[in-house]
Amino acid sequence: MTTEPTIHDAIEVELAHQPRSHREVGQTATPVIECTDVSVWYGAYQAVRKVTLPLGHNEITALIGPSGCGKSTILRSLNRMNDLIPGARVDGTITYWGQDMYAGGVDPIEVRRRIGMVFQKPNPFPKSIYDNVAYGPRVTGMKVDDLDAHVERALTRAALWDEVKDKLKQSAYSLSGGQQQRLCIARTIAVEPDVILMDEPCASLDPIATLRIEELMAELRDLYTIVIVTHNMQQAARIADRTAFFTAAIDPQTGERHGELVEFDRTSTIFENPADSRTEGYVSGRFG
Amino acid sequence: MAVYSPAAAGADARRVVLSTTGRSRERTPASVVFVALLWLSLLVGFATLVALLLDTFVDGFARLDGRLFTEFPSSRAPEAGARPAILGSLWVVGTTAVLAIPLGVAGAIYLEEFSDRRRWLNRVVEINISNLSAVPAIIYGMLALGVLALLGVGQKNIVIGGALALAMLILPVILISTREALRAVPRELRDGSLAIGATPLQTTWRITLPAALPGVATGTILGLSRALGEAAPLLLLGGLVFLSFDPNGLLSQFTTMPIQIFDWTSRPQAEFHELAAAASILLMGIVVLMNGAAIYIRNRYQKRW
Numbered sequence: 001m002t003t004e005p006t007i008h009d010a011i012e013v014e015l016a017h018q019p020r021s022h023r024e025v026g027q028t029a030t031p032v033i034e035c036t037d038v039s040v041w042y043g044a045y046q047a048v049r050k051v052t053l054p055l056g057h058n059e060i061t062a063l064i065g066p067s068g069c070g071k072s073t074i075l076r077s078l079n080r081m082n083d084l085i086p087g088a089r090v091d092g093t094i095t096y097w098g099q100d101m102y103a104g105g106v107d108p109i110e111v112r113r114r115i116g117m118v119f120q121k122p123n124p125f126p127k128s129i130y131d132n133v134a135y136g137p138r139v140t141g142m143k144v145d146d147l148d149a150h151v152e153r154a155l156t157r158a159a160l161w162d163e164v165k166d167k168l169k170q171s172a173y174s175l176s177g178g179q180q181q182r183l184c185i186a187r188t189i190a191v192e193p194d195v196i197l198m199d200e201p202c203a204s205l206d207p208i209a210t211l212r213i214e215e216l217m218a219e220l221r222d223l224y225t226i227v228i229v230t231h232n233m234q235q236a237a238r239i240a241d242r243t244a245f246f247t248a249a250i251d252p253q254t255g256e257r258h259g260e261l262v263e264f265d266r267t268s269t270i271f272e273n274p275a276d277s278r279t280e281g282y283v284s285g286r287f288g
Numbered sequence: 289m290a291v292y293s294p295a296a297a298g299a300d301a302r303r304v305v306l307s308t309t310g311r312s313r314e315r316t317p318a319s320v321v322f323v324a325l326l327w328l329s330l331l332v333g334f335a336t337l338v339a340l341l342l343d344t345f346v347d348g349f350a351r352l353d354g355r356l357f358t359e360f361p362s363s364r365a366p367e368a369g370a371r372p373a374i375l376g377s378l379w380v381v382g383t384t385a386v387l388a389i390p391l392g393v394a395g396a397i398y399l400e401e402f403s404d405r406r407r408w409l410n411r412v413v414e415i416n417i418s419n420l421s422a423v424p425a426i427i428y429g430m431l432a433l434g435v436l437a438l439l440g441v442g443q444k445n446i447v448i449g450g451a452l453a454l455a456m457l458i459l460p461v462i463l464i465s466t467r468e469a470l471r472a473v474p475r476e477l478r479d480g481s482l483a484i485g486a487t488p489l490q491t492t493w494r495i496t497l498p499a500a501l502p503g504v505a506t507g508t509i510l511g512l513s514r515a516l517g518e519a520a521p522l523l524l525l526g527g528l529v530f531l532s533f534d535p536n537g538l539l540s541q542f543t544t545m546p547i548q549i550f551d552w553t554s555r556p557q558a559e560f561h562e563l564a565a566a567a568s569i570l571l572m573g574i575v576v577l578m579n580g581a582a583i584y585i586r587n588r589y590q591k592r593w
Contacts, residue, residue: 081483086406113485123476126499139486139494184480191484 025241025266029056032195032225033078033101033115037092040073040082047073048259050092053244055195060217060226062236062267065246065282070259071229074246075197078227079115080108113140116188120200122180124172124187129155129164132172132183136191150190157223158186159216178209182216189220196220198228202235214239233283236267243270245279344572348565356566360532361548365559370567372531373548376447377516379535380544383451384458384515389508391455392462393497399463400470401492421460428457429521436525445526448538453521458511465507469500502589509582513575519546545571 031054038051048070055061055078063071073082080101082088094101101111124132133151137144144150151168155161160182164175172183181201188196198217202210217226217239230236236243244264248257263270263279274280359369399417403410432453436444473496481491497504519527527547535542543551545567552564 079483081479084479084482086404109485109487112483116485117479117483119476119479119483121476123474123480125477125480125495135481135486135494136484139481139484139490187480188484 024268025056025059027266029054029059029242031055032057032097033227034095034098035074035078035092036095038074038077038094039091040070040077041087041089041091042085043087045256046258048246051261053261053264055225055227056242057225058221058223059241060221060228060239062240062243063227063229063246064231064233064236064243065259065262066248067231068257068259069246069248071244071246072199073259075199075227075229076117078195078197079117080111081117083108113191114193115195115197116191116193117197117199118181118184118188118201120203122177122184122204124175124180124183127172128169129172129175129183130168133186133190136187140191142191154186154190155183157189157220158182159212159219160186176209178205178212181205181209181213185213185216185220189224193224195225195227198226200229200231203231210235233271233285237271240267243267245270245274245276245282247278247282341572344565344568347562348567348569351562351566352569353566356563356570361530361551365557365563368552368560368563370545370548370563370570372534373543373545373567374570376531376535376542377544379447379540379542380450380454380522381512381516383447383538384454385508385512387451387455388459388462388511392459392508392511393466393504395459396463396466396470397492397497400467401488401496417460417463421464424520425457425518426520426524428453429524431456432521433525443541445529445541446539447535447542449525450522450527450542450544451538453525454515454518457518457521458515461511461514462504462508465510466500466504469503469507470496472503473499502585506582506586509578509585513578513582516578517546517571517575519544519550522547523550 033055035051035053035055038048038053039046040048051070051074053074063075065071076082077090078094082090090102096111096115100106125135127135130151133154134147136142137147137150152161152165155164160179163179164183167174172180175183185196185201202213205213214235217228220226221241228236228240242265245262246259247262249260250257263274263276265275269275270279271283274283280286355367355369357369357374358371359367360371361373362368399410399414403413405411405414432449433444435452436446436449441449477495477499478491481495482488486494522544527543528551529541529543531541531543549564549567549571552560552567555561
């Protein structure tokens with residue numbers, strides 16, 4: 001029996017024609033952010049223990065692993081968003097261009113301005129599309145000669161300008177989920193950060209919207225350092241230069257689960273020739 | 289391709305017969321009686337309200353005329369009006385709004401956005417705000433009386449004194465409804481603002497509070513309409529006075545509509561009872577309008593995140 005082509009076929013065709021944006025990177029990265037023996041605590045509970053991880057300049061680093069392995073926790077400690085959770089504490093050192101970002105005297109607001117974040121669920125502000133992008137420059141007191149041009153540049157970089165240029169004054173909620181997520185990326189770009197952290201940015205999007213975000217990340221890689229948490233291993237394989245695999249281990253003494261970094265390497269190595277058997281089990285779909 | 293066919297699948301063998309005895313367990317006598325009781329309970333409340341409204345309207349409608357708004361109180365009923373009481377209510381409730389809204393909203397912002405809930409002091413404050421809204425209104429009258437006496441104010445029946453009592457009375461209402469409105473704003477919006485490099489204060493001022501504003505407005509209007517109908521704390525301050533002048537400032541003596549109604553109701557003459565009914569209609573009308581505005585704002589600006 002023959003069937004009509006469905007939307008799913010269309011998506012598969014489109015996905016199949018996508019060139020992999022994956023590229024080979026050198027053995028070692030020039031780190032922008034470097035975690036050394038980082039443990040994150042929520043009160044007395046150690047959520048992640050002893051993570052050492054360099055995040056390379058103008059590279060995409062993917063953090064993968066099963067739920068509860070601490071990858072989002074690590075991500076949120078990279079721009080001090082964890083400070084906002086009462087009882088959260090970071091041990092070890094996280095440096096940004098060699099400077100301890102948790103040192104006394106470092107303003108977390110300054111850290112977050114340089115290291116932006118895009119969240120799992122698109123979270124545009126209940127404002128117009130224009131005001132969403134202009135929000136960052138306005139609140140951070142950025143010196144911007146021409147705000148209109150600045151907003152256009154951010155939206156163009158986020159591959160959204162052509163779709164919204166005629167309705168900048170409309171509510172951000174009039175956009176589709178994928179457009180909202182690109183708006184959130186534009187909003188982050190508008191304060192000209194150095195690093196963009198993405199916490200499962202495609203988790204609530206359909207395959208075509210996901211594809212557009214992935215293309216966008218590949219374009220942004222030349223301008224920014226990107227760290228992405230993802231549950232989607234294919235996504236990590238498609239876009240990431242390097243991949244860190246986390247897992248949750250049970251402490252034999254206390255019985256508590258702690259996240260830990262199992263292996264960090266070039267993406268091709270993680271997926272094709274991992275050193276650790278747990279990594280191999282996860283990327284080949286045997287657990288997680 | 290296999291086409292699904294009940295006959296081909298031997299459905300006859302598995303046929304289930306629904307009984308058609310005419311009995312339905314959805315409508316047993318017990319359930320009918322139960323529903324009837326529910327209706328009856330509703331009817332008692334509703335009928336009481338309708339009777340009250342009708343009675344008030346029949347008594348007062350004839351006297352709901354221009355004189356009610358323009359005339360001062362008088363010992364002769366046909367010449368009497370509620371002009372100073374209407375103006376007094378506006379003065380007192382207006383001053384109450386100015387005192388209570390900033391305090392209530394600011395307190396709610398602190399508790400919801402900035403306080404560390406693990407500290408025992410903040411927990412004690414939180415528990416006591418809920419208790420405050422259950423304190424009888426007259427206690428707030430006594431509190432205002434005490435404050436004015438401490439300040440050495442001789443004449444207690446002044447606009448600012450009454451507004452002080454009413455502001456304290458409705459402060460918990462505004463606080464609690466503002467907190468609920470703030471809590472309804474998704475965490476993700478705050479995170480989005482903070483992750484850009486906005487300060488917590490900018491985030492509250494530019495994102496969280498504007499998003500919560502419809503809820504704040506609704507709670508505020510409901511609080512003010514309660515203040516408008518309140519008589520007990522003002523009576524304690526000496527609000528039951530015969531005024532032949534308009535209130536004209538914060539230190540002016542005043543009377544309010546509920547007090548005027550109370551005064552007229554307690555007189556023996558039937559004409560005064562009509563006046564009281566007419567003033568009641570007016571008061572109810574204002575309260576209905578305010579509550580209507582609150583419901584309108586809530587529905588009109590309700591956010592779907």
